[in-house]
Amino acid sequence: MTTLAEMALAHALRDRLPALLGGAVTLNALAPLHGGSGQENFRLDVAIDDGPLAGRRTFALRGDALQPTPNVVSRALEAAVIEAALAAGVRTPRLHGLLPDLFGVGLDAYLADFVAGIALGPRIVRDPAFAPARARLPLQLAEALATLHALTPATHPALPIDRAPFERHLDPVAAALQWFERTLDALDAPRPAAEYALRWLRHHPPASREITLVHGDFRTGNFLVTEQGLSAILDWENAHWGNPLEDLAWLTLRDWRFGQLDLPVGGFGALEPFLAAYVDLSGRPIRPADLHWWAVAGNLRSALSAVHNGRGTLEIERMATPRRAPEMEFEALRLIEVGP
Template sequence: MSAPGDVAELGARLEKRLTEIAGTDVTVEHLRRLTAGASRETWSFTAAGAAGRRDLVLRRDPPGADRPDGMALEAASIAAAAGAGVRVPPLVDSGTDPATVGSPYLVTAHVAGETLGPRILREERYATARDGLAAELGRTLARIHAIPLDAVPGLPHADPVEELRTTYDSLDEPLPTVEIALRWLDRHRPAPVADALVHGDFRLGNLIVDESGLAAVLDWELVHRGDPREDLGWLCVKCWRFGSPLPVAGLGTVDELLDGYAEVAGERPDEEAVRWWQVHRTTWWALACREMAQRHLSGVTPSVELAAIGRRVAENEHDLLLLLGHPAHEDAAAESPPSDLYGRPSAPDLVDAVTAFLREDVMASDDERLAYLARVAANVLGGVGRELRLGPEHERRHRARLASLGYGDQAGLAAAIRAGEIDDTDPALLAVVRAAVTDRLAVANPRYLTLPG
């Protein structure tokens, strides 16, 4: 949470910059940090000046974690998208000099509507918007992919599988599920198509929806050059359906999405290629969750939110296994009895008490971000309590499963899969990996096991 002094300083910097742009005094009111954005800060405020009052949004890198090239690409992409008829927030200002507002930034006009996926999917006021939205998202992606590549110079490009492997190796946390996914992706690469400008994070959460439909596309920080079907696959990844059984962002069918795309693009993307990208981006998201957690673990950006995201790796491992045809089979573990050495309340009892305090007292705060972080912290403690209760039995059977394959730890098993010493399609291997992921998810987020796949 930002200290009052930090907010005042940021407000003063924004006033100075906006005054320079307007040529007349501008004051900043109601500056507050929003809950959105684990990788970048998002702030809302009102700018008041001679021309009137205007609601604006600031996105900036966390101070000290500057990515000036990325912010410049994001600003250029928003401008190019606007020129191509894509609905985006009007760009007001951008810059990479940290002296302006503390780090590279961009400022856009506020666009009214909703970004939270569960609200878009469930609230009655968005019922009209939901009808036909999957097709509209397809049409929007076709417009994005038609943006000329030279309209945004410097777009990064990489081999999709090798980029995953490089990221995975840099984390130094071997995961058998990821090794299996990487081998599957390498074997099943789709036929190539012409490169396009790829948004990179097109999903609920980065889209503003109002009661009539799509209002704006946000968050262009992952824009790059590549296979346009990547955006389509990412929109179908299970975690962004928020519990809905519908495969496209919880909103509609793949046919609706691809038919909408074809209306603008003139051709229908190959459905199997889109599914390949769904597997790819599920793997990518697993690694991205672990990367964000590393920012906390390394001390670069201490954050309960980033720490919590690290435990979401298990959700993505589960989704990968579902995509590859390996559903979960729950095998409930016996809870460990509390130690008589420490007495009651036991460690799980204390965790439960703090969790209840966060949910019942802190989450009731009028401070929106504090309430959000309290919910994150309560969810984290819920997982800690489950690990205290179930962890010893989970650990015992995890070791037994590994031993049944002749390995002493997960790292050894992952290395064997990579080296081809064990067939990544071997049913015995897949059963061991599937059981381990199920146990991890039973601690991290047991409700996720019940969501439609």
């Protein structure tokens, strides 16, 4: 069923795509994509009559949401991050330009290649057809992260993604602690388990304070996978200046293993070979205690986001998340109990 909003969007796209794509464009289909529910995502099937992109093509359109998740970057900034990642060699969909104000005043969108693959975690970790992909993914993801983490405030001084508390001059551990404290203080009710985790993080700081570009939501569900392996990294809206171990730990969180608890890397890989590949490719040694700190921090972040994201919404998926927070709080305290 086509909604009025989709009809209006199709109308706006018919007007604006020719200039963006450099030729006459017929919009054959427009369909919402539900992955990455924080933003407005659509699939576009078009025919381009002339110009460098002439032919039948499929694109992904990603626009600013009217009610964005707090502390994520805009589509314009996300596009700048993607361009930087692409230039460095990270597999992520190629962009075809920005459409300012497409979803309303100040609500921009960008057009990207529609890349083959699935992002559904349960299928990626269980479907027998994806067994060859699961064998390849750990090394491919280690490669993607090593490439991404070579981007730093020094190599990309003009990348404008600084936002409090994730600023290039600020210690990434202090920034994370500040974010936890602010988010906890903004909640309506105290959460002693989260306070315990925050206290533990303060009293056991990691040694590594390196700052690089961090994807910020690097996990199963945010990359596209074909039966052959990784096809593209998606959802860069949480990109920030931070510590690279944040991305590595996030990929191993229990929630993103989709039930495959004995396979810490995304529910499909063992930890040691993944870390060995990353260390080898990045030249960056990893202290187990530091990775453990970021795993506790990741669970705390996930718990607080779950509580926060369920407020002030009538979307059932978001309304359901606060009751999931105890899972992440339990996991943070369990990790503290068992140690690195």
